[in-house]
Amino acid sequence: MSLPQIRRGRRSAGDHSREAILAAARKLFAEKGFEGTSLRQVAREAAVDPAMVHHFFKGKDELFASSVELPADPAEVLAGVEMMDPSVRAEAIVRAVLTLWEGPAQHGLVAFARGTIGSKAKSGMMREVVSRAILSRVMAGVSGPDEQVLLRGNLVASQTVGLILARYVIRLDPLASASQDDVVRLVAPTIQRYITGDLDSLK
Amino acid sequence: MSLPQIRRGRRSAGDHSREAILAAARKLFAEKGFEGTSLRQVAREAAVDPAMVHHFFKGKDELFASSVELPADPAEVLAGVEMMDPSVRAEAIVRAVLTLWEGPAQHGLVAFARGTIGSKAKSGMMREVVSRAILSRVMAGVSGPDEQVLLRGNLVASQTVGLILARYVIRLDPLASASQDDVVRLVAPTIQRYITGDLDSLK
DNA sequence: CTTTTAATTCATCACCTGGTGAATTAGTGG
DNA sequence: CCACTAATTCACCAGGTGATGAATTAAAAG
Structure with a gap:
């Protein structure tokens, strides 16, 4: 009985994981601060694999900078x-x-x-x-x-x-x-x- | 050749590890915030075994509260x-x-x-x-x-x-x-x- | 002097952390 | 249709985390 596995590979178009990650990061950083937020929490909140965070951003610092830098000009x-x-x-x-x-x-x-x-x-x-x-x-x-x-x-x-x-x-x-x-x-x-x-x- | 081991047990009087821990905690919490500070860092800064922190305080929260509560009345x-x-x-x-x-x-x-x-x-x-x-x-x-x-x-x-x-x-x-x-x-x-x-x- | 209590160290646990590398899949450009 | 690129998942790693329980030692109390 093969359980319904999560398929690998690229999603069918329309997904915007990057944005989801940024939104989740903003929310969590806002609630718990930088140190209080983990990449995995962000990934979970964004319903995304933790490795995706690293795929889109070099690391936690870059994620913080990107999610927070110039929330407004x-x-x-x-x-x-x-x-x-x-x-x-x-x-x-x-x-x-x-x-x-x-x-x-x-x-x-x-x-x-x-x-x-x-x-x-x-x-x-x-x-x-x-x-x-x-x-x-x-x-x-x-x-x-x-x-x-x-x-x-x-x-x-x-x-x-x-x-x-x-x-x-x-x-x-x-x-x-x-x-x-x-x-x-x-x-x-x-x-x-x-x-x-x-x-x-x-x- | 028995190397000079760190002796266990109670120190000879005059030590005030508790105070040292509180001082270290205040310093580190001030620099790096709550989440950014670990119990082990505090212990290291206070030159004390990590388990001492638990001996004197129930946990990280109590340490934070004690080290920070009413720094002044x-x-x-x-x-x-x-x-x-x-x-x-x-x-x-x-x-x-x-x-x-x-x-x-x-x-x-x-x-x-x-x-x-x-x-x-x-x-x-x-x-x-x-x-x-x-x-x-x-x-x-x-x-x-x-x-x-x-x-x-x-x-x-x-x-x-x-x-x-x-x-x-x-x-x-x-x-x-x-x-x-x-x-x-x-x-x-x-x-x-x-x-x-x-x-x-x-x- | 003996018993009790407190301070200290050590070994260890289960878990979470940030991070890496490869395998798999889908969309894209030629 | 084929090669290429990008998105996604998975299986790991080394290290740090808060926490616990027992063993050891000294001071304090009787």
């Missing part, structure tokens, strides 16, 4: 922001952030946050992304000494990262369930002060 | 804060946070942050600590409808968590290397606004 998300006058930029920034994080990229973004904060080795990745890809755009055209502009950027980042963490990762209520408009009204003034406000104590 | 740290008038509380809060995170508890705290943010399962722990142990004290005596006070507390948390992450975990410069006084002057106003300021849009 910063340039695109911040397109509008960059050319607004710095003095009224905050609201647009907060809105862009919220819209992005509430969209389809959420899984990938949370995965990125968890994986990247979870270990010293990967924190560098976060630092790079935040400062190069994001802050440079957010702070474009802000006047003042370089050092001061960098500090302002760091402060913007601190409030933004904190907001994201509280709302999407840690999920503090009622912040997590507040409306987008409320959040904008509540935190945009903080951001605006960091960008152009009088910080009165900057050496 | 919130009640103590926030002792002064609680009884200040809410309208001038912000500066004290920021100063307390910075002092705490720059003290000997830093390793444990970073470990807590990394381990706790790194996975969904452990995020609950962070939520509990933040809301019960910390926010309840920080927001003690603030007037207004419950829901609104909670929201204010969440906002305080968002800025505080963001500051900690940017300064101690991600290490964004120049924020990471700014003086304690500068940081206080820069972010205390934000916190103060969240505690007692006019948020003008609270439903």
Whole structure:
């Protein structure tokens, strides 16, 4: 009695295992972080042989990078922001952030946050992304000494990262369930002060 | 020729392996997160047999909890804060946070942050600590409808968590290397606004 | 001094990890 | 139709994982 074996070889067209693997990876990395997720778990979640993961990606690191890298293009998300006058930029920034994080990229973004904060080795990745890809755009055209502009950027980042963490990762209520408009009204003034406000104590 | 074997049995007094294990655990959890750290690595770092870890702690979870739980007592740290008038509380809060995170508890705290943010399962722990142990004290005596006070507390948390992450975990410069006084002057106003300021849009 | 208790080491378990190489099958280009 | 390439499965490997139980030794308690 030959049991119905799983046939080897190429599937009949229409399968997209690669995408399934990426989706599964995003989901698991988002839930359990980088170290907490195994290739086999990913394969299982994607209903795929573990070896496929290696077929499509060189290893766990590349899988992480691919599944998580640019879950959204910063340039695109911040397109509008960059050319607004710095003095009224905050609201647009907060809105862009919220819209992005509430969209389809959420899984990938949370995965990125968890994986990247979870270990010293990967924190560098976060630092790079935040400062190069994001802050440079957010702070474009802000006047003042370089050092001061960098500090302002760091402060913007601190409030933004904190907001994201509280709302999407840690999920503090009622912040997590507040409306987008409320959040904008509540935190945009903080951001605006960091960008152009009088910080009165900057050496 | 009997090689000098490592003697079994109890060490001659003065050894404190338990403490060594906890210190090693704090260090490694801080660097590599919960999943990224193995019991054997901890044992190696502590120069101790792996089985000792099980002797002193039931398992990895208990080790994590013990090494990281209350790296500092919130009640103590926030002792002064609680009884200040809410309208001038912000500066004290920021100063307390910075002092705490720059003290000997830093390793444990970073470990807590990394381990706790790194996975969904452990995020609950962070939520509990933040809301019960910390926010309840920080927001003690603030007037207004419950829901609104909670929201204010969440906002305080968002800025505080963001500051900690940017300064101690991600290490964004120049924020990471700014003086304690500068940081206080820069972010205390934000916190103060969240505690007692006019948020003008609270439903 | 003797009994009890605690600290330490060792050998071992079953399992999971990331990774490799080959065999098998299907679609594709010529 | 045939050669080629890519997708898929399988059978492994060496090593690390958390965990357990027993043996050994010293300190503490009586």
